[in-house]
Amino acid sequence: MKLALGERRKREKEQRRRIILRAARKLFFKRGYKPVTVSDIAKKVELSKGAIYLYFSSKEEICAQVLLDDIERFHGEVLPIFETGADASEIFIGFAHMYVDFFLKDRELFRMVMNFMLHANNMNLSDDTNKRIILETNRAVSVTENIFKYGIDRGEFILRREDVRTMRNAFWGMLNGIISLHLFIGRESTREDRIRSNVNKCLGIFIEGLKKTG
Amino acid sequence: MKLALGERRKREKEQRRRIILRAARKLFFKRGYKPVTVSDIAKKVELSKGAIYLYFSSKEEICAQVLLDDIERFHGEVLPIFETGADASEIFIGFAHMYVDFFLKDRELFRMVMNFMLHANNMNLSDDTNKRIILETNRAVSVTENIFKYGIDRGEFILRREDVRTMRNAFWGMLNGIISLHLFIGRESTREDRIRSNVNKCLGIFIEGLKKTG
DNA sequence: TCAAAGTATGACCGTAAGTCATTCTCTCCT
């Protein structure tokens, strides 16, 4: 009789999983999700298609894990912003810029995330992946909500606490919406600095609205 | 020798095209874009699959035309709002509510439109369809830009004219973003009145920002 | 050393978009 997967094997398996993910990421970002086939990924890591399915249950699952890794990385990068002691408006702007920069590095990443949000309901993902999605979603939510609460506590924002959730939605919506429009609609001005300046202006107006007394 | 397509035939062809579109629309909205096959559509209108391709060059083309018809209808419905002589803020709110209501009637419609915006670049659409897309995009843009200009002219909004384009993007982004979040992320509160009230609050804040002097 | 566990393969399957040779049907000219 045999025991379950030895330690070293487990490690090697995890390592191979990561190699596949890296390859998939590169391919997806270069050619887009749909055009990349599972065989393409297999070829790139010198495995057969069947082998890929020993590590991932579906192409969608690969996509989800690529995106989750990136989002986790973003959340890691964004944390220090809260240590600065800046006021809520500055934190907002800082957060928004990090978000924009994050997605401008790989525009296909943003498209994939949006697409994923749109269709996640109809995807068959592993329990583990679903857990990660919920975790990261909650993290994103609480990060932004906390900025609003911080602003309220400091007396910086005129906003009822029960409206924080609404404003959090508006904030995310605005940020994603502006990026979408620039990347996929605007033929003009998709230069990074242009997008950044637009985000600045929009958030400026929004924050003015939050500050306005009476 | 024969002449090109007689008048009556042309009319009948157009009629059949519309019948196919109606059937496709119903199927798409009921089961979603991907799950509906071209054969499903053909079956519903009692034609063979091949016949469908006499009227449309691809499934994507069918989708595009369904969406364009709906967007055109929306633009038709939204025009009267500008005849009311209301102030710019009211027009904004009115416009936003019509937009929200329009998409809440068929949630799949919104998903399809978002998806379309995300991938329109990589679709092979007919020249005619591409023209319609540009036309409708420009219409949407100019509608919102005009509200901003109107607000500036009335002295209602404190906003430089060169920032109108930016604000138009923010407005669209916010609106689409809020709807997206509610429909596809929020497990909680996707009730219509809830979404409407959220849109109200967000736009309220946004408009306050626009009105703020100094 | 050999049996079980684990890893890998690639032919194969199912499905769905899109094509095309063929057939049917209508129109209009003589």
Add this chain to the structure above:
DNA sequence: AGGAGAGAATGACTTACGGTCATACTTTGA
């Protein structure tokens, strides 16, 4: 009326891709 040719329709066929599985190879540990 009749037939020629334009146009409408068909459905079997092609292609492409996600996913599966019987088979075979490799490692491990008793």
